[in-house]
Amino acid sequence: MSPLPPEAPPLAPPVEPEHAIDEAGGTVAALAALSTVDTTVFDGVRDRAAAIVLRYPQARSALLPLLHLVQHVEGHVSRAGIAFCAEVLEITTAEVSAVATFYTMYKREPVGRHLVSVCTNTLCAALGGDDIYAAVRERLGGIGHEQTSADGTATVEHAECLAACDLAPVLTVDYEFFDNQTVASAVEIIEALQRGEKPHPTRGAPLTDFRSVELLLAGFFDDPAVGGLEAVAGPSAAEESLRGARLAEERGWTAPPVPDRETERSGARPGNEGANA
Numbered sequence: 634m635s636p637l638p639p640e641a642p643p644l645a646p647p648v649e650p651e652h653a654i655d656e657a658g659g660t661v662a663a664l665a666a667l668s669t670v671d672t673t674v675f676d677g678v679r680d681r682a683a684a685i686v687l688r689y690p691q692a693r694s695a696l697l698p699l700l701h702l703v704q705h706v707e708g709h710v711s712r713a714g715i716a717f718c719a720e721v722l723e724i725t726t727a728e729v730s731a732v733a734t735f736y737t738m739y740k741r742e743p744v745g746r747h748l749v750s751v752c753t754n755t756l757c758a759a760l761g762g763d764d765i766y767a768a769v770r771e772r773l774g775g776i777g778h779e780q781t782s783a784d785g786t787a788t789v790e791h792a793e794c795l796a797a798c799d800l801a802p803v804l805t806v807d808y809e810f811f812d813n814q815t816v817a818s819a820v821e822i823i824e825a826l827q828r829g830e831k832p833h834p835t836r837g838a839p840l841t842d843f844r845s846v847e848l849l850l851a852g853f854f855d856d857p858a859v860g861g862l863e864a865v866a867g868p869s870a871a872e873e874s875l876r877g878a879r880l881a882e883e884r885g886w887t888a889p890p891v892p893d894r895e896t897e898r899s900g901a902r903p904g905n906e907g908a909n910a
């Protein structure tokens with residue numbers, strides 16, 4: 634007697650129309666809802682949006698600065714913001730969502746007046762970054778990652794390397810650096826922000842606020858809304874970071890030449906060009 638054929642796998646349950654995935658990766662219902670979102674809140678920045686688009690040979694390349702412009706208006710990327718970008722760039726809301734949810738600089742919830750980012754990556758953590766993060770959260774009312782204090786002063790987040798390891802532990806406020814921090818100095822910064830003050834970063838531009846910085850990140854560096862170019866000027870390199878370059882200069886050290894691809898492909902070695910002649 635021949636063995637019974639293996640049981641056929643159960644059929645997948647039918648997909649409800651509102652859960653169907655379109656070719657761009659969004660649910661049909663969610664995308665349809667986004668296409669009807671009111672975007673009039675962005676009417677005041679439509680000229681700026683058009684100026685951003687003109688910087689690029691293809692409109693879709695303008696998405697990243699356009700998302701910063703959205704955050705300048707609303708303090709985060711809302712559903713209306715996603716719909717606005719899709720409308721301006723003539724791309725799908727799914728394409729905008731995919732980008733907006735990939736990069737941590739685009740926020741899904743409204744950010745407070747300031748964004749405080751505390752580095753808790755290896756070097757900063759080893760030098761006190763975890764304690765600083767805990768103290769900052771505590772001073773802001775016991776809030777957690779990407780939460781905002783009840784008075785709206787600041788949203789806090791832990792960051793994984795703010796690219797200032799030689800000055801660890803560091804935190805940034807609206808992306809401006811406060812280097813070589815301690816628990817006490819970090820708490821002082823938060824208390825100053827709560828009083829409405831703008832403590833001066835240890836390097837870089839003077840503080841403004843999160844939404845103004847978002848206008849800068851959208852590429853409007855000399856916009857009167859952020860105080861003009863003088864408001865964003867400031868030396869950004871720290872002496873510690875330049876030390877290696879200065880030593881190399883003093884001692885005449887240079888990097889070895891980088892072989893170009895053509896030379897490599899032809900098998901010749903740089904500096905040996907005449908060997909096969």
Ligand code: FES
Nearest residue numbers: 752757795797798
């Ligand atoms: S580990 Fe904190 S800046 Fe790199």
